[in-house]
């Protein structure tokens with residue numbers, strides 16, 4: 001077959017024209033980036049630029065970067081030194097590179113038996129088997145005195161879904177019994193089976209505190225939690241880490257009970273758990289006083305250590321827009337030195353989790369610094385501390401942002417990097433929430449990759465890494481998991497290797513870098529994040545949440561306050 005040059009040119013034009021129409025119709029954003037910008041970034045985001053920081057941060061010399069250890073100090077010094085060398089300005093507090101904060105550890109010494117007195121009988125819950133709890137206060141003891149139990153359904157107030165489980169009922173001083181998860185039977189309600197923040201246990205405790213409750217018992221079922229009772233037991237058994245208490249309201253006790261124990265509990269007041277659950281599934285639900293009372297008192301061991309976020313700022317080139325910022329984040333902490341594994345290794349190096357994320361943010365930082373013309377908005381490289389203790393560094397930053405929340409255009413978070421090779425796909429955690437989706441989609445397409453949504457939307461992964469701290473203050477945030485469809489590997493290999501990793505490496509001393517690591521996949525992911533940030537920094541308008549999204553109200557508030 002022969003096609004004349006002119007016919008080919010016309011055909012090409014036609015394709016371009018059609019593509020333009022398609023893009024305008026679908027509302028796909030332009031991802032046109034000057035060749036010089038991409039070339040500069042490519043020259044900086046290299047295998048060497050990614051491997052070197054991982055080799056250093058995950059070395060035994062850094063002793064696993066546990067908060068407030070020597071390794072923590074060294075990691076922070078290294079990150080700040082790198083940013084300084086690239087020409088960033090100190091982006092922390094008081095003109096420095098760091099933003100320091102305390103991590104408070106609380107170990108509750110709970111009673112072996114927790115007693116309840118009801119109209120229809122008494123109930124005793126055994127610690128571990130029936131109930132588990134943590135302290136809601138950071139003081140030497142916590143107490144609930146003769147409080148009534150009130151069933152509040154899901155404990156949710158969500159004006160955007162016209163849902164209010166409290167209906168103005170005063171629950172001050174009460175112990176609230178709540179269902180886990182959020183309503184999931186209607187795709188139009190709380191995003192169907194996707195778990196929104198309303199479905200996370202942290203929301204439940206915060207919601208109770210806002211209402212002045214004394215304590216909470218979440219009814220645990222494996223489907224509603226997304227994990228078995230053993231996980232509740234092991235994650236609430238020991239020391240709980242938090243930021244120091246400020247002026248926020250607090251409950252005394254954050255509890256969980258098994259479904260079986262909850263059944264006995266409500267029965268002591270003459271109620272049937274199944275009927276209560278059915279009632280809770282309606283918008284018209286009102287809190288139910290259970291006719292059961294309880295007292296509990298326990299001591300706490302409280303400890304405090306100090307760590308810090310590290311931040312570097314690259315001012316934008318537009319006199320006005322430079323007041324706004326795109327924030328890249330990666331947590332620099334890991335678990336330090338702990339229990340040995342079967343080989344006797346006690347250093348939790350955290351190479352993938354999250355030296356690899358730090359390396360990607362550093363490489364992206366290098367790319368921005370090398371640009372001849374800086375983007376219109378400023379860029380902040382933020383390395384947060386205490387993620388493994390519950391997103392503490394990003395939580396602290398979002399409560400004390402160095403730039404007002406309403407001026408933060410977007411957050412792009414890196415937690416984990418792909419060391420296995422290039423993939424045809426890329427997983428977006430938290431798709432369907434903001435205008436960043438279309439941008440991510442178009443950029444993945446540009447790389448010839450398919451953007452796939454989170455395979456486990458019921459598990460709420462969007463709320464389990466640092467991007468969530470930004471979303472909560474209204475900042476649209478992007479977070480990618482790896483792709484799993486590896487070029488040059490058989491189908492299913494990526495998932496299998498990931499499963500092996502989760503079981504044998506994740507949060508274990510064996511999370512180390514070795515010579516099997518390759519960086520071409522990580523380069524793709526870092527380039528995609530760079531391009532996303534560059535486009536956000538250049539655009540006239542900041543990204544926005546989709547109308548009706550759970551974080552839209554927080555954004556409006558933040559923008560009004562900036």
Ligand SMILES: [Zn+2]
Pocket residue numbers: 353388507
């Ligand atoms: Zn981790």
